[in-house]
Amino acid sequence: MSKSNPRLELSKEEMKSLGYKIVDAIVDHHLTQDKKLPVAVGTRAEMDSIFLEEAPEKGMDAQKVLEFVLKNVMANSTLLSHPKAYSFVPGPSNYVSVMADALATGFNVFSGGWSASPAAAELEIITIQWLLKIFGFPKKKGGGIFTSGGSMANLTALTTARNIKCGKDFSKAVIYLSDQAHSSNIKAIRVIGFREEQVRIIPTDSEFNFPINKLKNAIAKDRLAGLQPFCLIGTAGTTNTGTVDPLTELAAICKKEDIWFHIDGAYGGAAILAPKGKTALKGIEKADSVTIDPHKWLYQPYEMGCLLVRNHKHLSHTFTEKPEYLRDVEGNTSEINFYDLGIQLTRRFRALKFYMSIKTYGLQSFRDAIAYNMDLAEQLEEQMRKSSLWEIVHPATLAIINFRYNPIGKNYSAKKLDKLNQYISEKVVSSQKALLVTTILNNQIVLRMCLINPRTTLADVQETLELCEAFAAEADK
Numbered sequence: 001m002s003k004s005n006p007r008l009e010l011s012k013e014e015m016k017s018l019g020y021k022i023v024d025a026i027v028d029h030h031l032t033q034d035k036k037l038p039v040a041v042g043t044r045a046e047m048d049s050i051f052l053e054e055a056p057e058k059g060m061d062a063q064k065v066l067e068f069v070l071k072n073v074m075a076n077s078t079l080l081s082h083p084k085a086y087s088f089v090p091g092p093s094n095y096v097s098v099m100a101d102a103l104a105t106g107f108n109v110f111s112g113g114w115s116a117s118p119a120a121a122e123l124e125i126i127t128i129q130w131l132l133k134i135f136g137f138p139k140k141k142g143g144g145i146f147t148s149g150g151s152m153a154n155l156t157a158l159t160t161a162r163n164i165k166c167g168k169d170f171s172k173a174v175i176y177l178s179d180q181a182h183s184s185n186i187k188a189i190r191v192i193g194f195r196e197e198q199v200r201i202i203p204t205d206s207e208f209n210f211p212i213n214k215l216k217n218a219i220a221k222d223r224l225a226g227l228q229p230f231c232l233i234g235t236a237g238t239t240n241t242g243t244v245d246p247l248t249e250l251a252a253i254c255k256k257e258d259i260w261f262h263i264d265g266a267y268g269g270a271a272i273l274a275p276k277g278k279t280a281l282k283g284i285e286k287a288d289s290v291t292i293d294p295h296k297w298l299y300q301p302y303e304m305g306c307l308l309v310r311n312h313k314h315l316s317h318t319f320t321e322k323p324e325y326l327r328d329v330e331g332n333t334s335e336i337n338f339y340d341l342g343i344q345l346t347r348r349f350r351a352l353k354f355y356m357s358i359k360t361y362g363l364q365s366f367r368d369a370i371a372y373n374m375d376l377a378e379q380l381e382e383q384m385r386k387s388s389l390w391e392i393v394h395p396a397t398l399a400i401i402n403f404r405y406n407p408i409g410k411n412y413s414a415k416k417l418d419k420l421n422q423y424i425s426e427k428v429v430s431s432q433k434a435l436l437v438t439t440i441l442n443n444q445i446v447l448r449m450c451l452i453n454p455r456t457t458l459a460d461v462q463e464t465l466e467l468c469e470a471f472a473a474e475a476d477k
């Protein structure tokens with residue numbers, strides 16, 4: 001396209017052939033990704049050597065641009081949907097939702113207000129209601145909103161908690177969370193303007209359990225000092241170990257103390273769909289707000305987070321503004337304008353992918369996938385316990401397991417074990433054959449697997465462990 005194209009249009013033929021090629025590329029990727037290398041490595045200099053240029057004044061053929069992108073962009077991106085992507089919280093995704101995203105973007109549906117797109121707002125209402133029921137929240141009174149991810153859901157929750165419990169003056173307010181709570185909570189606390197001395201980080205015990213007694217002491221001391229305990233963040237599935245805080249007990253404390261109880265279930269919340277997970281998450285239904293993150297263990301592609309609240313009015317009271325330019329689109333109260341329930345005005349249509357994937361596969365498929373993931377982690381634990389090479393540092397919890405290479409009889413020093421496990425991780429990652437990084441638990445460097453991909457098999461995991469063992473043997477020489 002060497003001429004200017006000021007309407008930014010392609011011909012019908014060009015559109016179709018570009019579109020079909022993209023669909024072909026996505027389908028091909030879905031069919032073959034398990035055989036690809038999951039890890040992409042590249043330095044800034046290497047990426048610059050491929051991409052660095054001035055914004056081109058003149059266009060070029062769309063097919064050529066696509067070819068370049070497929071070859072250079074996609075091939076240089078780590079595949080968080082790969083069965084051997086074990087680190088952080090992977091994003092297994094699913095094809096139906098990918099197509100739903102393409103549809104939502106293709107029609108550029110504005111998912112901010114009812115009058116702009118009643119069906120999009122309705123689908124968000126309906127899917128939020130599905131989630132409210134799944135999490136045992138009141139169906140009529142409860143509410144929620146889809147966000148870009150868990151971080152934004154936590155930010156939305158803490159802003160709401162502050163507004164409802166403190167109003168305009170939060171100078172004496174104090175917030176509590178454990179040292180295993182996700183870093184996005186600390187970020188959110190900072191964003192909404194709390195000073196460091198208003199935050200109590202409660203240290204967990206050596207098994208990463210939330211110490212109720214320490215929390216009670218902290219609240220009591222803060223009250224004596226004339227401060228206002230206003231919010232507790234519990235975690236339903238910590239990112240490090242999958243540990244679920246004692247939700248029922250924490251809820252009772254919050255009720256007694258008139259404290260907002262926010263539960264961060266961004267990683268673990270989805271486990272509620274499986275029988276074992278439901279037991280582990282008992283008490284989650286007692287929260288004032290819960291963050292879940294469908295782009296993790298509900299298998300949605302990025303971006304999709306979600307905040308559920310016990311009382312939908314708490315969101316609208318916190319986020320509704322009535323500017324003159326939105327006067328004509330307000331509508332009535334049952335016709336929800338999601339821009340009144342959160343931070344964004346213009347919002348992409350996230351509900352569609354959740355809706356289409358649940359409609360297509362059925363909720364039972366999601367339940368089975370999540371149960372499978374939890375079982376896989378347990379099977380791996382059982383196997384590792386029988387091995388003379390591996391030590392379980394934290395048992396399979398939800399679908400996370402922490403372990404380290406520590407062969408019986410070698411009596412390695414703590415320092416040597418740290419070095420060895422760090423080395424294993426670095427070698428595995430640089431081999432590009434698996435994404436397996438470390439975390440630190442009780443000052444020890446350990447390996448961590450988050451097994452939420454329903455396409456990961458025990459054989460995949462075994463292959464990865466064998467790779468680790470080979471690197472370990474090499475380091476020992």
Ligand SMILES: *Cc1c(COP(=O)(O)O)cnc(C)c1O
Nearest residue numbers: 149150151182184239264266267
């Ligand atoms: C991943 C995660 C988050 C952050 O969610 P994003 O979607 O990455 O923004 C928050 N809390 C927990 C427990 C998480 O695992």
